[in-house]
Amino acid sequence: MLEIKNLTVSVLNKIILKDFNLIINENEIHALMGLNGSGKSTICKVLMGDPNYKVESGYIYYKGKNLLELDTTYRARMGLYLVNQTPLEIEGVKNSEMLRLALEAQTGKSVNIFEFSKLMNNICEKIKVDKSFIHRGINENMSGGERKKNELMHLWVLEPDLILLDEIDSGVDIDNLNTISESLKEYFDTHSCSFLIITHHTNILKKLNPNYVHIIDNGKIIETGDYSLAETIENNGFNRANKVRKNLNHE
Ligand code: ADP
Ligand code: MG
Numbered sequence: 001m002l003e004i005k006n007l008t009v010s011v012l013n014k015i016i017l018k019d020f021n022l023i024i025n026e027n028e029i030h031a032l033m034g035l036n037g038s039g040k041s042t043i044c045k046v047l048m049g050d051p052n053y054k055v056e057s058g059y060i061y062y063k064g065k066n067l068l069e070l071d072t073t074y075r076a077r078m079g080l081y082l083v084n085q086t087p088l089e090i091e092g093v094k095n096s097e098m099l100r101l102a103l104e105a106q107t108g109k110s111v112n113i114f115e116f117s118k119l120m121n122n123i124c125e126k127i128k129v130d131k132s133f134i135h136r137g138i139n140e141n142m143s144g145g146e147r148k149k150n151e152l153m154h155l156w157v158l159e160p161d162l163i164l165l166d167e168i169d170s171g172v173d174i175d176n177l178n179t180i181s182e183s184l185k186e187y188f189d190t191h192s193c194s195f196l197i198i199t200h201h202t203n204i205l206k207k208l209n210p211n212y213v214h215i216i217d218n219g220k221i222i223e224t225g226d227y228s229l230a231e232t233i234e235n236n237g238f239n240r241a242n243k244v245r246k247n248l249n250h251e
Contacts, residue, residue: 001063002062003060004020004021004023006057006059007019007020007046007058007059008020008058009039009056009219010054011042016219017043018218020058021221026194027192028211029209029212030212030213030214032196032214033216033233038218039216040216044164049067065078079160079161081164083151083152083155083164085166088138089141091137091140092140093137093138094135094137094138095138096120099153102157103158126183127149127153127179128179133149133153149176159191160193161191161192161194163187163196164196165195165196167199168197168199169199169203177204181208184208200234201234205230210226211226213229
């Protein structure tokens with residue numbers, strides 16, 4: 001589904017990702033963990049085609065197409081979706097208006113208002129947000145946690161195939177975090193899709209049970225394991241985890 005090969009990316013002439021490799025197949029959940037500034041968000045930005053990030057070398061194939069040749073709108077239409085680490089506030093543009101237009105652009109058909117309203121109401125119940133969310137400005141005056149749930153609402157409407165979740169759990173209280181995790185699990189179980197979950201914690205991973213957990217350091221994946229690697233990181237931190245691993249290797 002996605003193949004990132006020897007990707008080197010710079011921002012303002014500084015190399016951020018160096019020979020980065022990652023393959024994500026259909027129906028897989030990958031987690032990506034790493035220190036602040038290691039390049040996690042950069043991968044998401046590059047995948048979405050943010051012009052601030054310059055691809056120096058390497059390639060990205062998505063559903064058999066050279067992703068780097070496609071503009072952001074086309075990438076989104078091909079089912080690529082990013083929940084930003086800090087979802088932007090778009091003043092004056094209502095969720096309902098944007099989502100209805102996006103659906104129409106995606107399907108090429110006009111959306112039946114009655115059906116659409118039913119869909120939106122169902123989603124609000126599913127993710128436990130007030131129905132007023134439907135007509136609110138995109139992330140406008142929303143708390144950090146509410147913004148993440150609002151992005152989740154978009155996910156359920158647009159039904160993308162490859163979902164990049166950049167710290168969807170940061171700044172979210174435990175109750176809302178449980179709702180988000182359960183909703184993501186339900187989405188994964190009912191769609192043919194894949195997730196790349198960027199996180200510092202195991203909470204969301206515990207529910208979603210990733211196939212792979214990758215550790216990124218200085219713009220490169222330095223280790224890949226299963227869920228237990230995420231637990232080691234959470235319990236020991238990256239530096240201590242490194243030491244523990246080195247000692248184990250010497251035994
Ligand atoms: P992470 O998400 O792992 O915390 P990022 O990918 O956001 O890290 O950033 C990696 C490095 O690239 C950091 O040193 C950050 O300051 C730098 N960086 C990222 N985006 C930009 C940008 N738009 N302008 C300048 N520097 C950036
Ligand atoms: Mg980040």
